[in-house]
Amino acid sequence: MLPTGRSVKISAVIITFNEEKNIGQCIDSVIDLADEIIVVDSFSTDETENICLGRGVSFICNSFSGHVEQKNYAMAKAKYDHILSLDADEVLSNELKESIGRVKSNWQYDAYSLNRLTNYCGKWIRHCGWYPDKKVRLWDRQRGCWGGTNPHDRVVMAGRTEVSHLAGDLFHYSYSSIKDHVAQMNSFSEIAAKEAFNKGRKVNLLIDILLNPPLTFLKKYFIKLGIIDGYYGFVISIHTAYGKFLKYIKLMDIYKDKAEIKTNPEN
Numbered sequence: 001m002l003p004t005g006r007s008v009k010i011s012a013v014i015i016t017f018n019e020e021k022n023i024g025q026c027i028d029s030v031i032d033l034a035d036e037i038i039v040v041d042s043f044s045t046d047e048t049e050n051i052c053l054g055r056g057v058s059f060i061c062n063s064f065s066g067h068v069e070q071k072n073y074a075m076a077k078a079k080y081d082h083i084l085s086l087d088a089d090e091v092l093s094n095e096l097k098e099s100i101g102r103v104k105s106n107w108q109y110d111a112y113s114l115n116r117l118t119n120y121c122g123k124w125i126r127h128c129g130w131y132p133d134k135k136v137r138l139w140d141r142q143r144g145c146w147g148g149t150n151p152h153d154r155v156v157m158a159g160r161t162e163v164s165h166l167a168g169d170l171f172h173y174s175y176s177s178i179k180d181h182v183a184q185m186n187s188f189s190e191i192a193a194k195e196a197f198n199k200g201r202k203v204n205l206l207i208d209i210l211l212n213p214p215l216t217f218l219k220k221y222f223i224k225l226g227i228i229d230g231y232y233g234f235v236i237s238i239h240t241a242y243g244k245f246l247k248y249i250k251l252m253d254i255y256k257d258k259a260e261i262k263t264n265p266e267n
Helices: 023-030 048-054 067-076 094-105 178-198 205-223 226-263
Strands: 010-016 036-041 058-061 082-087 090-092 111-120 123-125 133-140 144-149 152-157 163-175
Touching: 010 023, 010 067, 023 036, 023 048, 023 082, 023 090, 036 048, 036 067, 048 058, 067 082, 067 144, 067 152, 082 090, 090 094, 094 111, 094 163, 123 226, 133 144, 133 152, 133 163, 163 178, 178 226, 205 226
Parallel strands: 010 036, 010 082, 036 058, 111 163
Antiparallel strands: 082 133, 090 163, 111 123, 111 133, 144 152
16 A cells, blocks of 8 residues: 555546547646646547547557547556546546545545446436446556456456545446447447357257346346436437347357358358
8 A cells, every 4th residue: 555645646548439529628637636647649630639639638549449448548648657547438526536546646546436427418327237336447457457358357456555545436338329339239249259269158949038128127227227327218218128139149159250261161
């Protein structure tokens, strides 16, 4: 544990790709708090770069090879060891900014976690297992880095570390429309299926495809109280279940394609 009362400098790091709708408010929420802001972009084709440069941040282009890989690349580009990592569609609440400001002048732990509150099509979602969405987003990079399985990255701390929790929410402006959610669900299920295949994960037709999706819906909607979030709680629960279904049928397709290549190598 670092000595009580130590003042530190913070590098805010953000990864982007075509985030012109979100990146401005994300940067604005940290610009008075961070000692530097680094944006690593996957060659956006919209106004993302211009918006970032207009706010005076360090803007770096790097080919995207995975969420974990890109975030570790961005972290490595930081000048300071104390990292505040945000997604482009996230904004610090005023309470969270105050909490981070206090930590910055009195760093005591290896890392700090926070709650993420998601806005879905204009509604704040407090159930469905979406809140409190506790995540480590402020840490000493000498003690941790990005890990997990793409696309579900997470900060992994090394050895015995001390983590404290910050007051305030990280606002997550996830999807402005159901169409956006469907598009990301299709993309993420593709990534998840490939990651599962690379790890040798097999598909059980009964468990993974017939049982997992409906049980996921029941868990999200009833056990995790998605029903309290009304219409969008129902939509989120259905989509979460369908995302599971997509992942495993896509994984089955990968195995099927590999088997056909072995059977017909000339093709």
